[in-house]
Amino acid sequence: MNRLAALRAGYARPSGGFLAQPEPRSIGAYARGRQLLSGTYLLAGQLVEAPRQSLWEVEPPSSAFAAEAQGFGWLDDLAALGDAAGRDRAQRWTAEWIARYGRGRGPGWEPQLAGRRLIRWVNHAPLLLQGRDEAEVNAWLRATTRQLVFLARRWPKAAPGLPRFEALAGLIHAGLALEGMERHVDPAVTALARDCTDEIDAEGGIASRNPEELLEILTLLLWAEQALQGAGREALPAHRSAIQRIVPVLRALRHADGGLARFHGGGRGAEGKLDRALAGVPVLRGPQLELAMGFARLGAARTTVIVDAAPPPPGLSGHASTLAFELTSGRRPLIVCCGAGAPFGPSWRKAGRATPSHSTLAIEGFSSSRLASGGQETMADRARVLRADRSLSPEGQHLHLAHDGWSATHGLAHRRDLLLAADGRQLSGTDTLAALTGAERKRFEQLMTRGGWAGVRHALRFHLHPDVEAELEMGGSVVSLALKSGEIWLFRPEGGASLTLEPSVYLQRGRLKPRATKQIVLTGVAVDFEDRIGWTLAKAQDTPLAIRDLDREDLPDRP
Structure with missing residues (x-):
């Protein structure tokens, strides 16, 4: 049906030009632009080196690679070069796309990809059309019109959520920018407002609980609003209300370094993208969110702690990360989650969703939430959060959490108590496995009896960012972490748990393979109704209160 709609859209009368001069809104990376010029194509986590082939001559190694190419996000990177070589490559590849796929053929004719592509084409139109002759400009206008008319017919078939927001935002952008296309704008504006009400809840969250996906949606809503304002129009109240609801959530999910918390398939986001989006919305004073899309935040003196304090979403992207946390000190991530493994293949995707890939406690062989039986990838047996309370005291900010993820399997619940000191220099924690109810105690006793009272093995993990240098000191009783x-x-651990420093991975989008890193592991065996592990993570006494930290060599995630 997409192919038929694309073919039919070719009968529409092409636009005669622009109603207003477009302005680029998306920002790429200079380094990635240079890679593209050299014939190094890194898309969807997969690398193809083909210096003598254009992007469209390369055989895509996967459907994700092909989709990212068809979405034209790479156009931002070529535009970031700001030179003739980048402009020539952008113009040549766009002309090749029109020749190969512009009549409705190929893999790019899906509503969300067409919307993503139209936004780039319209935003970078001055770059793409500079110095082109009349025939080339007309070919571009015909291809743009075909995509716009295709979107006007097929946007309802985009999946609810981010794909449909991309489709509608692209339709609004192009409809406002091109002559003769204004009739498509009003239905798209109405549909976008309706999706803002349906897909963004009253607290500003989305069903996937993916922070980076929420940032992408906010960015699209802001771009659509700016396009409407540029045309002398106003976004509908539901559209503006959604923006105002989302912004406090993203502020709560922003680490001190400007990156997002990495949960449920989301990354930290492209460098500066979150701050640019937040800067476009006035700060409205209001009550602090107790939970932002199910996440709790502790923050003091440039130390941020963000904790997953809700069950995972039931869909295909949810992670078994309940009660896991990340900690960032100033501009440096310290404690992290492994992240989303999807760019590295199905095995890494599954591993990244498991509880041991997060900085929290896990019973050996069991995630706190588990996938459905029969090879399905949806979360069927999800942990329930029993408690999520925060409080303030002269010592700092307290967070008390509990979930019942192992109640049915082992008769045990996980309690996590965190205290971030008022000066931000120490995070103290206590993690407890406990049988809280009579039914759970009975279940635990039965398990112990069947196992010969060998106990329940468990491990408390703290995954470290790859830039952290970790060493065991003081006879293996302390781990020193240098940023x-x-x-x-x-x-420092407290109690009888065994302390080890073990290998781990950091799954970062834009990399060819997982980055090697380390994890702190506290292992123990629960043989009673309650097993408790205490620990502290504190700045060394000789670490000053403030450090000038300007050197950032890490490559940001791709937008």
Whole structure:
């Protein structure tokens, strides 16, 4: 049906030109632009080196690679070069796309990809059309019109959520920018407002609980609003209300370094993208969110702790990360989750969703939430959050959490109590496995009896960012953590748990393979109705209160 709609859209009368001069809104990366010029194509986590082939001559190694190419996000990177070589490559590849796929053929004729592509084409129209002759400009206008008319007919078939927001935002952008296309704008504006009400809840969250996806949606809503304002129009109240609801959530999910918390398939986001989006919305004073899309935030003196305090979403992207946390000190991530493994293949995707890939406690062989039986990838057996309370005291900010993820399997619940000191220099925690109810105690006793009272093995994990240098010190009783900023943090366990420093991975989009890193692991065996592990993570005494930290060498995630 997409192919038929694309063919039929070719009968529409092409636009005669622009109603207003477009302005680029998306920002790419200079380094990635240079890679593209050299014939190094890194898309969807897969690398193809073909210096003598254009992007469209390369055989896509996967459908995700092909989709990212068809979405034209790489056009931002070529535009970031700001030189003749980048402009020539952008113009040549766009002309090749029109020749190969512009009549409705190929993999790019899906509503969300067409919307994503139209936004780039319209935003970068001055770059794409500079110096082109009349025939080339007319070919571009015909191809743009065909995509716009295709979107006007097929946007309802885009999946609810981010794909449909992309489709509608692209339709609004192109409809406002091109002559003779205004009739398509009003239905798209109405549909976008309706989706803002349906897909964004009263607290500003989305069903996937993916922070990076929420940022993408906010960015699209802001771009659509700016396009409407540029045409002398106003966004509908539901559209503006959605923006105002989303912004406090993203502020709560922003680490001190400007990156997002990495949960449920989302990454930290492209460098500066979150701050640019937040800067476009006035700050409205209001009550602090207790939970932002199910996440709790502790923050003091440039130390941020973001905790997953809700069950995972039931869909295909949810992670078993309940009660896991990330910690960032200034501009440096310290404690992280492994992240989304989808760019590295199905095995990494499944591993990234499991509880041991997050900085929290896990019973050996069991995630806190588990996938459905029969090879399905949806979360069927999801942990329920029993408690999520925060409080303030002279010592700092307290967070008390609990979930019942192992109640049915082991008769045990996980309690996590966190205290971030008022000066931000220490995070103290206590993690407890406990049988809380009579039914759970009975279940635990039955399990112990069947197992010969060998106990329930468990591990408390703290995954470290790859830039952190970790060493065991003081006879293996303390882990020293050195950040590139010069800060030193010390991790100390309390109680009888065994402390080890083990290999881990950091799954970062835009990389060819997972980055090697380390994890702190506290292992123990629960043989009673309650097993408790205490720990502290504190800055060393000789670490100053403030450090000038300007050197950032890490490559940001691709937008």
